[in-house]
Amino acid sequence: MRRIRANAIAILTVAWILGTFYYLWQDNKPQSSPSSSASQTRGRGHGQKVIPGRLEIHRDDRTIPLIVTFKTRINILLGSFDEKAYLAAKQLKPGDDPYKDHAFNLQESDRLGSERAIRDTRHYRCAALTYDTDLPSTSIVITFHNEARSTLLRTIKSVLMRSPPSLIQEIILIDDFSSDPEDCQLLTQIPKVRCLRNGRREGLIRSRVRGANTASASILTFLDSHCEVNTDWLQPMIQRVKEDHTRVVSPIIDVISLDNFAYLAASADLRGGFDWSLHFKWEQIPIEQKMARSDPTQAIRTPVIAGGIFVMDRSWFNHLGQYDTHMDIWGGENFELSFRVWLCGGSLEILPCSRVGHVFRKRHPYDFPEGNALTYIKNTRRAAEVWMDEYKQYYYSARPSAQGKAFGSITDRLALRRKLNCKPFRWYMENVYPELRVPEQEAVSSVLKQGGLCLETRGTDGLGLAECRGLGANRPQSQRWELIEPLIRQQDLCLAISAFTAGSKVKMEPCNTKEPRQKWKPKGTALQHMVSGLCLDSQTPMGPPVILQCRPQMASQSWEPQVIT
Numbered sequence: 001m002r003r004i005r006a007n008a009i010a011i012l013t014v015a016w017i018l019g020t021f022y023y024l025w026q027d028n029k030p031q032s033s034p035s036s037s038a039s040q041t042r043g044r045g046h047g048q049k050v051i052p053g054r055l056e057i058h059r060d061d062r063t064i065p066l067i068v069t070f071k072t073r074i075n076i077l078l079g080s081f082d083e084k085a086y087l088a089a090k091q092l093k094p095g096d097d098p099y100k101d102h103a104f105n106l107q108e109s110d111r112l113g114s115e116r117a118i119r120d121t122r123h124y125r126c127a128a129l130t131y132d133t134d135l136p137s138t139s140i141v142i143t144f145h146n147e148a149r150s151t152l153l154r155t156i157k158s159v160l161m162r163s164p165p166s167l168i169q170e171i172i173l174i175d176d177f178s179s180d181p182e183d184c185q186l187l188t189q190i191p192k193v194r195c196l197r198n199g200r201r202e203g204l205i206r207s208r209v210r211g212a213n214t215a216s217a218s219i220l221t222f223l224d225s226h227c228e229v230n231t232d233w234l235q236p237m238i239q240r241v242k243e244d245h246t247r248v249v250s251p252i253i254d255v256i257s258l259d260n261f262a263y264l265a266a267s268a269d270l271r272g273g274f275d276w277s278l279h280f281k282w283e284q285i286p287i288e289q290k291m292a293r294s295d296p297t298q299a300i301r302t303p304v305i306a307g308g309i310f311v312m313d314r315s316w317f318n319h320l321g322q323y324d325t326h327m328d329i330w331g332g333e334n335f336e337l338s339f340r341v342w343l344c345g346g347s348l349e350i351l352p353c354s355r356v357g358h359v360f361r362k363r364h365p366y367d368f369p370e371g372n373a374l375t376y377i378k379n380t381r382r383a384a385e386v387w388m389d390e391y392k393q394y395y396y397s398a399r400p401s402a403q404g405k406a407f408g409s410i411t412d413r414l415a416l417r418r419k420l421n422c423k424p425f426r427w428y429m430e431n432v433y434p435e436l437r438v439p440e441q442e443a444v445s446s447v448l449k450q451g452g453l454c455l456e457t458r459g460t461d462g463l464g465l466a467e468c469r470g471l472g473a474n475r476p477q478s479q480r481w482e483l484i485e486p487l488i489r490q491q492d493l494c495l496a497i498s499a500f501t502a503g504s505k506v507k508m509e510p511c512n513t514k515e516p517r518q519k520w521k522p523k524g525t526a527l528q529h530m531v532s533g534l535c536l537d538s539q540t541p542m543g544p545p546v547i548l549q550c551r552p553q554m555a556s557q558s559w560e561p562q563v564i565t
C-alpha cells in the first residue's frame, strides 16, 4: 500500500517537472513571425499582453515566462546576428580617452549594452491617443560616418523593439565611407537591415539622398546614428503624414547625455529657430501660440527643423527636389529643406507625442575635407542664395566672412524653385517666422528742418520748433532725429500721435515698432502718419505740432531731413 502511494507521488512529481519544462519550451520556441508572437494574450493567470515595441513592460515584469518571451522576441528581431561578437570586436583599450573618437563617453555607451529601458517622457495624455490600424509602413534611413558600434546598434534595436513591426519596411544604413566596412556589413544579419557603403566620403546630405533613392516604402524616416526611439514614437508621425502628405514632421528630440548616457526629457515648449548667420537654435513657442494651445498633444508649427530626425512622404520628398546635393559633409541642409517645404506648399511640425533621444555633442568627431567653417559657409550660402531673396543681405551682414567664398553653381536649384512655383521669402517672414526681426538699418542722425527752424523735444514729452543750434557733433541731442521707417526716434523715445483725428497733438513716448500711433512714412517733403493718413504740421512756428490733412505745398508741413555730418 505504502509502495503504491510512493510510486504515485514519484509519477506525479515527474509529470509535474516534465509539464513545467514543456511549458517553458513552448514559450522559448521560435515562432513563425514577430507579429504572431507579439499581440496575443498569454494565459497562465498573468492576463499580461505582450505588446510589440514596449521594452519597459517586459523589463518591469519579473515573472520568468515573460522574460523568456522578451528574450525570444529579441532573438527573432535579431535573426542570426551575433551581437556579442559585434560589440566585443571593438573595445576601448585601457588608458584610451573615451571621448576621443566620438566626442561622447564611449566607455559609458559600451557599458550600457545594446538595449535598455528608457522612461516614457511623453505627456500622459499621449498614451490615450489612438492611430489608424492601416498606417503605411516606412523605410528608416540612417547615414553614418565612423559611428560607435554600441550607439549604432542601440539605434537600430530601439527602432525594432519600439515600433509596430508592420510599420518598419526596412532599415537602410548608409555607411559614409567609415574606416571599417564591417561596422555596417555585419548588421545586415539583422532582419530588415540593409547596408549601402559609399565608395568615398559624401557627407550626410548625398548619403541620405542615396538612401531615399533605394527606399521601397512610401514614407521616409530619417534618423541620426546615435538615437534611441521612445514608446510609440512612430505612429503619431506616420499618422500626420498619412492625413496630409505635404506635412514634414519631427519628434521632440530628448537628450541622451554625452557623459553618462542618461536619457533626459526635453521641454515640450520648444520649436526650431535661427539667427541671421543661419545658426540653428531651439526657442520658446511664441507666447500667443502657447496660450492658444489647450491640448498638449497638438502638433507645434516650426519655422525650421533640427534636421536629423523627421518623417516625410517619399513622393513629396522627391517632388520637392530631395536635398541640394551640392552641399557637402554636414550643415545647412536643414534650412534649405525647411525653407523649401514652407515656400513650396508644405508645412513643418514637431509632434509632442513622439519622442526620440539623441546624443547631442559639443564638437564634430569627424574631419571635414574642406574644413568645417568653409563647408558650413558653402552650404548655408547656397541656402541663402537660392531661397532668401533680398533677405540674404542680413545673412551676409551677420556672416561677413561668407562674402566671396565659393559655393558652386545654383542654377539647378533656382530652376527647381521656379518650376515648383514657390513663394517669395517675404511670405515666410510674414507668415511663418514673423518673430525673426530684421536688423535695424544703420541709424543716421538728422535734423528735421522747417524754414530756418528745427524740430526739437522739450521736457519729457513735448515738442516744438526752435532755432537750429550747433553744427555737426555740436548739435544738441534735442534736435537729433533718427528716421528708421516706420519710426521717427530720438534715443528710446518716438514721435507718436495722441489720437487718430485731425488736430490731435503729437508727443514723444517710448518706442514700440508695433504701436500704430508711432508709424510714419515720408510723402514728398511731408511726414505722413501711416494709419490716419494725416500729416505732421507745425501749425504756428511756436505752437506744439499736430496732425492735419496733408497739403504738400504748405510750409507748415514741409520737413527736410538734413543728415548731421
Ligand code: UD2
Pocket: 143, 144, 145, 146, 147, 176, 201, 202, 203, 204, 207, 223, 224, 225, 226, 253, 306, 307, 308, 309, 329, 330, 331, 332, 333, 334, 358, 360, 361, 364, 366
Ligand atoms: C544636426 C542634425 C543632423 C544634421 C545636422 C546639420 C539632429 C538630431 N541632428 O547635427 O542630422 O541635420 O544638424 O547638418 O537634428 N554623417 C555622415 N557623413 C558625414 C558626416 C555625418 O554620414 O560626413 C552622419 C553622422 O554619423 C550622423 C548624421 O550624419 O549620423 C548627423 O551628423 P551629426 O550627428 O554629427 O550631426 P548633429 O547631430 O550634430
Ligand code: MN
Pocket: 224, 225, 226, 308, 358, 359
Ligand atoms: Mn547627431
